[in-house]
Amino acid sequence: MATVQKQVKGSDSEIVNFLLSLDPPRIIIPDCDPEQFEKFISVNSRFLRISLIEGQLEIMPPLPVHIESSAGECQINFQVCRWCEDNENLVGVISSSRGAFRLLKLEDSNYPNKRTILSPDCAVVLKDRWDSLTDDAKRTSYPPVAPNFVIELLSKYDSAQLLHKKMLQWVNAGVDEAISIDLNMDPSEVRIYSFDPDANKVVWDTKEDSVEVRSRVLEGFVLNMQKVRRSMYLH
Template identity: 30%
Template sequence: MNAITLTIPRLSAKGFIELCKANQDLQLELTATGEVIIMPPTFSWTGKQNSGLNAQLWNWNDKTGLGIVFDSSAGFTLPNSAIRSPDASWVSNERWEALSESQQKEEFSPVSPDFVVELRSSSDSLKKLREKMQEYIDNGVRLGWLIDSTTKQVEIYRPGQDVEVFESPATVSGEDVLPGFVLDLNKVW
């Protein structure tokens, strides 16, 4: 169950929105080069892991009120024109409130999340996920985690720094991007 990539010449952002509306049962992303990626549903186990991750992020945000949490169904328009859907993401209140109401509610919001997580499932290409993580960082994401539950490895992405890799960590910190947030990976593995 690998993702399928289609190349649709001259597909605009509006055209992609129309494509998504006409195919609401599909999980789609648009690359900066105009390729449409059709992603299969995750396996049940990956969905369980992602729920544990999102619940912890949501609970932290509910206590702090510092931003908005998004699940894997939310798409964002990055500065390079790609439309991406991280498995979990967070945008600070300041950056979210700078968007117009239509940008918040009726579009793939034109904002790079401050924080993103990609959770690797058994059908995901590690190479493609690493490229996607770098794309996030290159487009303004301040902190990103690539979590591979099969190998129990976490890769931490930050602007202007080398990727940091942790083997079987019990927790990872949201650092100064998500102050006080610590993800308990025992609830994700």
């Protein structure tokens, strides 16, 4: 695997501004096979945001973890976990940003070493889909299954364009409902992505300054956006 190394000197704000100036703000390592990916993950801190797209390793720079987005992610996961506890008979597995899934629909069967692995801020795999996996597949580090439901929260350091691309990838991989939340905009914006079989493409519904977001996949689940905002000190 190629090594990417660059020294940057200056204050914290200068370093952050430098990383944000990268276009796009990420490090790309092509031709990363599964063994190399496992080694990279095992020796690097989990705070790095890493994706594997058809064998291409994409690393988001180690920007500071902003307390607002971290708190918002925790609140989102809390609400989703509460729904899962109330509906445990429907749930296979729930995942936070520390988990990841291998997305077989985004891979080319002619190139088995070029895998695609994405990590969500919050995801739910429902029981029917989870139980379709073998016991060995369930125990792998990156289960080969697309979640039924995904939420991604845009932090102040994230790229809206890259998040949009990721949401398209989630749905093209088989996610039934993928929700992106951008509270940095004024007005704030929530997008609910899904696949339209009639149009044969990914579509999304955009809502501004939402008070709540109702899921069409997790029956009865309503994301309380006011609680998410309060957790992020956005009143």
